[in-house]
Amino acid sequence: MFGSVDGRIIQTIWGLKDHHKYFEEPAAKIKADAWLVGRVTMQEFCSKKKFKLSGKKSTLSKRDFVALQPVKKFAVVIDPKGKCFWDSNMVSSEHVIEVLTEQVSKPYLEHLRAKNVSYLFAGKKVLDLNLVLDKLNRLFGIKRVRIDGGGHVNGSFLKAGLIDEFSLVLAPLADGTIGAPTVFEVDQGYGKRLATHFNLLSAKRMYKDFLWIRYKTVRGKTIR
Numbered sequence: 001m002f003g004s005v006d007g008r009i010i011q012t013i014w015g016l017k018d019h020h021k022y023f024e025e026p027a028a029k030i031k032a033d034a035w036l037v038g039r040v041t042m043q044e045f046c047s048k049k050k051f052k053l054s055g056k057k058s059t060l061s062k063r064d065f066v067a068l069q070p071v072k073k074f075a076v077v078i079d080p081k082g083k084c085f086w087d088s089n090m091v092s093s094e095h096v097i098e099v100l101t102e103q104v105s106k107p108y109l110e111h112l113r114a115k116n117v118s119y120l121f122a123g124k125k126v127l128d129l130n131l132v133l134d135k136l137n138r139l140f141g142i143k144r145v146r147i148d149g150g151g152h153v154n155g156s157f158l159k160a161g162l163i164d165e166f167s168l169v170l171a172p173l174a175d176g177t178i179g180a181p182t183v184f185e186v187d188q189g190y191g192k193r194l195a196t197h198f199n200l201l202s203a204k205r206m207y208k209d210f211l212w213i214r215y216k217t218v219r220g221k222t223i224r
């Protein structure tokens with residue numbers, strides 16, 4: 001993740017030239033079989049066209065679909081209600097996998113089939129993130145996932161205890177926008193859980209005043 005000193009992640013007022021590089025260059029050094037993002041973040045990469053779903057009766061059942069395709073690197077989107085539409089089944093050099101709940105309509109599944117986009121189901125209405133990771137491994141052979149945000153998706157995986165390491169490029173600036181997403185968006189209000197602790201793996205100065213900080217999650221210990 002790429003964050004301000006106050007943990008915010010949307011760069012609208014940061015005034016940085018080439019702002020993509022601060023995220024992409026360090027991320028490229030973290031080797032993984034797949035990157036995974038939330039539906040809001042993926043909307044930057046999916047189709048901008050308005051698709052009309054077919055009104056025809058579909059014979060598809062709500063079963064996982066692994067598309068025949070040659071690529072072994074994946075772009076995964078947590079899209080429980082099926083809001084992302086696709087022109088192709090690729091984002092740059094990665095094959096798209098949609099993570100869905102059974103709330104999605106059959107015409108939406110027809111759209112994914114027409115574009116040869118893979119999909120898996122991980123819950124009726126609520127996603128089971130353990131099952132998501134299990135299916136990514138069993139169906140696609142994915143062993144290491146890089147969760148690339150935004151804050152809500154990071155927060156869900158944090159709450160489920162499924163983050164092993166955390167990487168942050170810290171920008172030397174304060175944003176201060178109240179209500180803007182932060183690195184981890186988990187719960188409203190205090191009292192429902194304790195914070196997750198990390199051990200420092202490395203901290204490297206880069207791009208002059210930026211820091212690339214890598215942490216390992218402390219398991220089974222929430223208070224020092």
Ligand SMILES: NC(=O)c1ccc[n+]([C@@H]2O[C@H](COP(=O)([O-])OP(=O)(O)OC[C@H]3O[C@@H](n4cnc5c(N)ncnc54)[C@H](OP(=O)(O)O)[C@@H]3O)[C@@H](O)[C@H]2O)c1
Pocket residue numbers: 001002003008009010023037038039040041042078079080081083126127148149150151152153154156181185
């Ligand atoms: N600076 C950085 O490093 C960085 C990195 C990535 C993204 N970003 C920015 O962050 C912003 C988006 O962040 P965000 O936190 O608003 O959104 P997000 O995490 O990208 O997406 C949130 C959406 O994903 C779905 N979702 C996530 N976790 C879920 C769960 N456990 N169960 C069910 N659905 C789940 C929901 O979709 P539905 O609403 O469809 O139910 C939810 O509204 C964008 O502006 C993006 O550019 C910044």
